[in-house]
Amino acid sequence: MAKVLMKGNEAMALAAIKGGCDAFYGYPITPQNELPEYLSKHMKENGRVFVQSESEVAAINMVYGAAGGGARVLTSSSSPGIALKQEGISYLTGAELPAVIINVMRGGPGLGGIQPSQADYKQITRGGGNGDYYLYSLAPESLQEAVNLIKESFDIADYFRNPVMIAVDGLIGQMMEPVDFDQEIPKWDLKEKTWAADGMRGKRDKNVINSLYLDPQDLEDHNYKLLDKYNEMKANHQRYELINMENAEIAIVAFGSTARIARSAIEMLEDEGINCGIIRPITIYPFPSKAFDEIPASVQDLLVVEMSTGQMIDDVKIVNEGRYPIHFYGRVGGIVPEAEEIVNKVKEIVGEK
Amino acid sequence: MAKTKTVYKKSPGLSDFPLSYCPGCTHGIIHKLVAECLTELDVLERSVGIGSVGCSALNYDFFSFDMFQAAHGRAPAVATGLKRVRPDTMVFTYQGDGDLASIGIAEAIHAAHRGENITIVFVNNAIYGMTGGQMAPTTLVGQKTTTSPDGRDPKHSGFPLRIAEMMATIPGATYVERVSVHNPKHVNKAKKALKKAFEIQKNNQGFSLIEFISTCPVNWGMTPKDAVDWAVDNMIPYYPLGVYKDRTKEDNA
Numbered sequence: 001m002a003k004v005l006m007k008g009n010e011a012m013a014l015a016a017i018k019g020g021c022d023a024f025y026g027y028p029i030t031p032q033n034e035l036p037e038y039l040s041k042h043m044k045e046n047g048r049v050f051v052q053s054e055s056e057v058a059a060i061n062m063v064y065g066a067a068g069g070g071a072r073v074l075t076s077s078s079s080p081g082i083a084l085k086q087e088g089i090s091y092l093t094g095a096e097l098p099a100v101i102i103n104v105m106r107g108g109p110g111l112g113g114i115q116p117s118q119a120d121y122k123q124i125t126r127g128g129g130n131g132d133y134y135l136y137s138l139a140p141e142s143l144q145e146a147v148n149l150i151k152e153s154f155d156i157a158d159y160f161r162n163p164v165m166i167a168v169d170g171l172i173g174q175m176m177e178p179v180d181f182d183q184e185i186p187k188w189d190l191k192e193k194t195w196a197a198d199g200m201r202g203k204r205d206k207n208v209i210n211s212l213y214l215d216p217q218d219l220e221d222h223n224y225k226l227l228d229k230y231n232e233m234k235a236n237h238q239r240y241e242l243i244n245m246e247n248a249e250i251a252i253v254a255f256g257s258t259a260r261i262a263r264s265a266i267e268m269l270e271d272e273g274i275n276c277g278i279i280r281p282i283t284i285y286p287f288p289s290k291a292f293d294e295i296p297a298s299v300q301d302l303l304v305v306e307m308s309t310g311q312m313i314d315d316v317k318i319v320n321e322g323r324y325p326i327h328f329y330g331r332v333g334g335i336v337p338e339a340e341e342i343v344n345k346v347k348e349i350v351g352e353k
Numbered sequence: 354m355a356k357t358k359t360v361y362k363k364s365p366g367l368s369d370f371p372l373s374y375c376p377g378c379t380h381g382i383i384h385k386l387v388a389e390c391l392t393e394l395d396v397l398e399r400s401v402g403i404g405s406v407g408c409s410a411l412n413y414d415f416f417s418f419d420m421f422q423a424a425h426g427r428a429p430a431v432a433t434g435l436k437r438v439r440p441d442t443m444v445f446t447y448q449g450d451g452d453l454a455s456i457g458i459a460e461a462i463h464a465a466h467r468g469e470n471i472t473i474v475f476v477n478n479a480i481y482g483m484t485g486g487q488m489a490p491t492t493l494v495g496q497k498t499t500t501s502p503d504g505r506d507p508k509h510s511g512f513p514l515r516i517a518e519m520m521a522t523i524p525g526a527t528y529v530e531r532v533s534v535h536n537p538k539h540v541n542k543a544k545k546a547l548k549k550a551f552e553i554q555k556n557n558q559g560f561s562l563i564e565f566i567s568t569c570p571v572n573w574g575m576t577p578k579d580a581v582d583w584a585v586d587n588m589i590p591y592y593p594l595g596v597y598k599d600r601t602k603e604d605n606a
Contacts (some may be wrong), residue, residue, distance in 0.1 A: 023438050043560070049437045053430065061427035061460070068421055069442070073434070080597025091424050193419035197419035197438045199399035208413045335450040 001216050003178035009034035011143050011179050011330035012076075012166070015150035017042060018181055019324040021100070022071040023049035023142040025062035029071040029081040029215075030114045031170040032104035036076065060101075062086030067097035072154045076102035078170070079120050080111060083128075089163055090129025093226065094211025096195075098157035100150065101135070102166040104173040115334020116170035118256060121311035124165050125285040127255030132223050136237070137165040137285040139255040140341055143177040148185050155188035161195075167284060169307060171257040171336060227319060233286045240288035241280040247298050248277030250346055251324075253316050255281045258337065262305055265342035276346055284312070289319040301349050303327045306344055307335075364395050370414040377570035377577025380408060382534045383476060383543075390548040391418070391443065394555060400443040401435060403428040405457070407449035408482040411467060411540060426457020429464035432471045448534035451481040454490040454514050461562075463521070468525035468559045472550045474486055475516060475595040478567040479588060484570030490514040493587055498572070513591060517564040521597035527559035529598040533566040535581045546596075557599055567591055 006014070013035045016024070019022055026036045029208040036052065043050040049066070054061035059075050066073040077085060082103045086262040092099055107117040124137050136156055140146035146168055213219035243259075244266055245251060252262045259280040266276040277299070281288045302324045304313045307332065310328050317326060327344040331337040357457055366388025374380045391400050400418045404410060406425035413420035423431040430445035430474035435446045453461050453475050481487040488501040491513050495504040505513075517531040521599060528550055532543035543565060550561035566588050 023434070025434060048505070051433065051437060051467075053433075054459055054466075058430040058433075058460050058463065061424065061430035062434030062437075064423070064427075065421065065431035065436075066438045067434075068431070068436040069401070069439045071438040073438070087424060088427070095422075197401055197421055199401060199419055199442045200437070201398050206417060206419050208420045208422070210413060210420075212410065212422050 003180045005178050006143070007034055008143050008146070008175050008177070009104065009173045010038045010134060011308035012146055012150055014042070014181065015147040016074045017046055017048070018102065018152040019151040020072050020258060021048065021074045023066045023073045024075065025051050025053050025058050025059045025066070025073070025083060026077065027053050027056045029078045031077050031106055031173050032076050032102070035102065035104070035173070048165060056084035057087065060085040063099045063245045064088055064092055064095070064097060065090065068095065068196065069198040070193040072158070074100045074102070078104050078106050079108050079117065079123070082120060082123060085271055086123070086129035089135070090127070090131055090133060091211050093133035093135070094131065094161045095209050096161040097163070097209065098161055099163045100153045100157055100166065101163055102150070105167065105169045107332060108298070114170065114335040116257065116262065116336055117171055117307050117332070117334055118258060119308040119311060119332065120167070121284065121306070121308060124167050125287070127314070133226060135163050135165040135287050136160060136233055136283065137167055138282060139167045139284045140172070140282070141256050141260045141280065143172065143175065143179050145185070146172060147179050147181060148183055152185040155190060155310045158190050159188040159233050160233070162229060167256065169257050169332070218281070228288070237283065238288040238290050239282035240284050240291040241282060242291060242294060243278035243280060245277035245279070245296060245299070247275050248296070249274065249298060250276045250301045250303055250349060251279050251295060251299050252276060252303045252305055252342065253281070253312070254281045255284055257310070258305050258307055261337060261339050262342055265338035265346070268339055268343050268347055272352055274346060287315040287319060299324065301325050303329060303346060305337065306330045307337065308332060358481055364392050366375045366417055367394045368415055370586050372415060373411055373519070374408065375571045377568060378408070379513045379565070379567045380476065382540060382564050383474065383567065384412065386540070386544045386547050387447070387474060387554040388416060389552050390544065390582070393548065394551055396443045396551070396555060399441060403432045403435070403444065403446040405446065405448040407452050409447055409449060409476070410483065412447055422579055426452050426455070427460055428452070428457065429460040429469070429471070433464055433467070433469050434591045436469060436471050440470070443551065445474055445551070447474045448476070449482065450475070450477045450479065450489045450491040454516050464522060464589070465520055465523040465526040465560045465562065470554055470557055472554050473562040474547070474565045475562055477516065477564055477592065478569040479513070480572050482569050482572055486569070491516070493591055494548050515592060517562070517592070517597045520562050523565065525560055526562065526598050527600045528561040530596045531564040531566065531592060531594050533594055535566070535585050551603060564592070566594070
C-alpha cells in the first residue's frame with residue numbers, strides 16, 4: 001500500500017484497527033479527540049465495538065471487562081485523563097490483563113493546558129496507580145513509528161498479559177505525515193487466552209479475573225510473579241536507537257518528538273563542527289540501560305532534553321552510574337523546544353570546556 | 354427401607370466454597386437465588402458475574418461459573434466492557450449499597466442510561482458492612498453507625514437515597530424492582546423478580562436492576578431475628594417494595 005497522508009490521532013486510530021483491536025472505550029479530552037472520533041465511525045464499519053464512556057474511570061474499567069473476556073482492547077486519553085485511569089490500570093496489571101493505552105500528553109499539573117508535553121514520564125514509568133507494577137511503555141518519534149508500534153502493541157500486551165502504554169505528545173497527535181500502514185512488524189509468539197472469563201460453555205472449569213489476594217503469602221508470590229515479567233522486559237525487550245554516535249563528543253538523550261527535534265539540532269551542530277549524537281529511548285519502560293553500555297569513548301557529556309522540567313533525567317542518572325557529566329535542557333507549559341535552543345545548549349556545554 | 358425423595362438441593366450455580374457471611378446476613382439467600390435463576394434459565398455455562406468491593410467481594414469463590422472481581426463501584430463499567438465484546442454471555446453485577454449508591458453511582462446510572470443488556474443485583478442493607486459499619490447513602494434518618502454516632506442527621510448528611518426509584522426514572526432502564534428476603538414468601542417473590550430480570554437480559558431486552566432489602570445484624574448490633582424485624586419495620590416503609598419500571602409491558606402494548 002502506498003503512503004497516505006493522515007493526521008496523527010487518526011493514523012493512530014487506524015493503526016489500532018489494523019492491529020486487531022476488537023473494542024475501544026474512551027472519554028473525550030484534548031488533544032486526542034480525533035482518535036476516538038475516527039474510531040466511532042470505523043470500528044462499527046469493521047464490526048467492532050466503540051463506546052464513549054461517562055468518564056475515564058468508567059472507560060478503563062470497560063477495558064478491564066473486555067480484556068478479561070479475552071478481547072483486544074484499546075483506550076486513549078491525555079494526561080489528566082490518564083491520571084483518572086490509573087486506578088483501573090493498577091487493576092489491569094494486578095489481574096494480568098492485556099490492553100493498549102494511548103496517552104497523547106499535554107502540559108500539567110492539574111488541568112494544565114492542551115499543548116504538547118512529555119511531563120507524564122513519571123506517571124507512565126513509575127506505575128502511577130497503587131502497588132508494585134509497571135507498564136511496557138513505547139515512545140515513538142514519528143507517525144510511522146507510532147503506527148507500527150501501535151499495531152505491534154496488541155501482540156506485546158497479549159504476550160506479557162500486561163497493559164502497554166503508547167506515550168506520544170500533542171505534537172504527534174496533531175501533526176500530519178505520510179504513513180505506510182503495511183510495513184512489516186514483529187510477530188509475537190502468543191498463547192491461547194485460556195484464562196479469559198467469557199463463559200465456560202462446557203469446555204473448561206470456571207475462570208476468575210481477580211487482583212485480590214487476602215493471604216499475604218499469596219500476594220507476595222503474585223508480586224514476585226509480576227516482577228519476573230518486568231525483569232524479562234528489562235532483560236530482553238529494551239528498545240532504543242543510537243543516532244550519529246560514532247564520533248560524538250556529546251550525546252543527547254531524548255525520546256519522542258524531542259528526539260526528532262534533536263535530529264535537526266545535530267545536523268545544525270555538524271555544520272558548526274560539533275559532533276553530537278542521540279540516544280533515543282523507544283521503550284521508556286523498561287528504560288534502555290543497554291544503550292548506555294554502547295556509548296563510544298569519544299563521548300564526554302550527556303545532555304538530556306525533555307518537554308518537562310526533567311522527569312527522565314533520574315533514569316539517565318541511574319543507568320549512567322556516574323560515568324558522564326549530565327546536563328539538562330527542557331521546556332514546559334506546552335512549549336516545544338526549537339532545534340536552535342538545543343544547539344545553543346550544546347554549544348554552551350562545549351564552550352565551558 | 355423407606356423411599357426417599359429429594360425435595361431440595363443446593364443449586365449447581367453455587368460452588369462448595371464456604372460462605373464468609375455473618376450469621377443472619379441475607380447475602381447467602383440472595384446468592385442462592387442468583388444461582389437458582391441462572392440454572393433454571395439454563396444459562397450457567399455462559400454466565401459471568403461481576404463482583405464488587407464489600408462483604409460480597411469474595412463471591413467469585415461462591416459461584417460455580419466465570420466471575421470477575423471489580424474495583425469499588427466499577428462493576429457496571431466492567432460489565433459493559435465485557436457484554437459489548439461478548440454479547441452472548443449473561444452478565445450481572447452483584448453490588449452492595451456502599452459500592453453502587455455511593456462510589457459507583459455514576460457507573461450504575463450510565464449503564465442504565467445506555468440501556469446495557471446486563472442485570473444489576475443490588476443489595477441494600479443501609480450500612481457499609483465490610484469496612485465495619487459506617488454510614489452509607491442508604492442509611493436511614495436517625496440510624497446510628499460508626500460515622501453517624503448520634504444517628505443520621507439529614508441536615509448534615511442528606512436523606513437516604515432511594516436507588517430503585519431513581520433508576521426507574523432513567524429512560525434506558527427496562528426493568529427495576531425492589532424486593533425483600535425477610536421471609537419465605539418474600540424470598541419466592543424476590544426470586545420471581547430476579548428471574549424476570551435475567552430473562553429480560555436473555556431476550557436482549559436491556560437493562561434490569563433488582564434491589565434487595567438486606568440485613569446486617571453485626572453492624573446494626575442486633576440478633577439475626579431482631580435484624581429481620583428491624584428491616585421490615587424501618588427499611589421497607591422508607592424503601593417500599595414493588596415494580597418501579599417495566600418497559601417490557603410498554604414494549605408489548
